[in-house]
Amino acid sequence: MEQRYATSPEHVPGMDTAELRRRYLVQDLFRPDEVGAVYTHHDRVVLLGVTPVSRPLDLPTFPEIRSEFFLEHREAGVINVGGTGTVTADGATYTLTKGSCLYVGRGVQGVTFASEDGADPAAFYVMSAPAHTAYPTTLVEAGQGNVRELGDQLTSNRRTLNQYIHENGVKSCQIVMGVTTLHPGSMWNTMPAHTHDRRMEAYLYFDLPEDARVIHLLGEPTETRHLVVANREAIIAPSWSVHSGVGTASYSFVWGMAGENQSFDDMDGFAVADMR
Numbered sequence: 001m002e003q004r005y006a007t008s009p010e011h012v013p014g015m016d017t018a019e020l021r022r023r024y025l026v027q028d029l030f031r032p033d034e035v036g037a038v039y040t041h042h043d044r045v046v047l048l049g050v051t052p053v054s055r056p057l058d059l060p061t062f063p064e065i066r067s068e069f070f071l072e073h074r075e076a077g078v079i080n081v082g083g084t085g086t087v088t089a090d091g092a093t094y095t096l097t098k099g100s101c102l103y104v105g106r107g108v109q110g111v112t113f114a115s116e117d118g119a120d121p122a123a124f125y126v127m128s129a130p131a132h133t134a135y136p137t138t139l140v141e142a143g144q145g146n147v148r149e150l151g152d153q154l155t156s157n158r159r160t161l162n163q164y165i166h167e168n169g170v171k172s173c174q175i176v177m178g179v180t181t182l183h184p185g186s187m188w189n190t191m192p193a194h195t196h197d198r199r200m201e202a203y204l205y206f207d208l209p210e211d212a213r214v215i216h217l218l219g220e221p222t223e224t225r226h227l228v229v230a231n232r233e234a235i236i237a238p239s240w241s242v243h244s245g246v247g248t249a250s251y252s253f254v255w256g257m258a259g260e261n262q263s264f265d266d267m268d269g270f271a272v273a274d275m276r
């Protein structure tokens with residue numbers, strides 16, 4: 001499993017484009033019949049992409065986590081960003097249409113991912129964090145979380161945010177997770193931008209046309225940089241970093257956080273005019 005060590009804000013000004021991408025952009029998570037995995041030491045989150053095409057795929061464990069099985073000391077949020085598929089967790093099978101979310105609790109030993117139709121394969125994005133106790137494995141169908149309508153067409157940021165794993169929804173130890181979908185013609189997410197020094201956050205952009213890109217902002221609000229991000233690529237936002245982007249077409253993204261608290265609204269917002 002690829003290891004990404006944690007970085008401090010003072011490292012950012014010295015990074016060129018290639019280093020920014022190497023540290024904060026996660027490409028190639030989704031490869032046919034493979035499990036892609038990246039371990040970020042920001043809050044010890046593991047990001048996985050599981051793409052079963054010709055056969056089901058088991059969630060492996062990795063030497064880097066020194067565990068008998070992947071979820072021995074961890075929990076995971078799974079969101080399907082592809083065609084309909086199933087996740088079997090210790091014998092119970094859940095069907096995930098695109099955008100549906102399955103929380104899998106600590107202690108679940110066997111997790112198997114499958115596509116309903118190999119011609120339209122599922123693409124399971126998994127975010128995992130260390131967990132201290134076992135909460136029940138729970139499915140939330142696409143659109144059935146806590147829905148927030150955000151932004152405005154006039155500022156090109158009209159979007160629907162679905163909270164799936166959160167304080168008042170599916171219970172977890174650390175993970176807070178959901179999906180935001182931009183409305184047609186709206187391109188901006190999370191502007192005005194914010195940080196939350198209590199939690200890291202990862203975004204996975206999806207449903208972005210192949211030739212379109214998201215210009216994603218990172219870094220301290222007064223020292224921003226950008227990454228040019230393609231469909232099904234993820235970004236790692238350390239606790240000190242803004243995470244906001246503008247697409248050249250509309251898109252969706254999975255957002256997920258882990259850290260000190262699970263309070264979605266615990267954000268430090270920045271006025272656009274104060275950013276640099």
Ligand SMILES: O=C[C@H](O)[C@@H](O)CC(=O)C(=O)O
Nearest residue numbers: 159161180189190201243255
């Ligand atoms: O801390 C919360 C996260 O940054 C995201 O949930 C923001 C987001 O999905 C949005 O504004 O659309």
Ligand SMILES: [Zn+2]
Nearest residue numbers: 194196201243
């Ligand atoms: Zn955030």
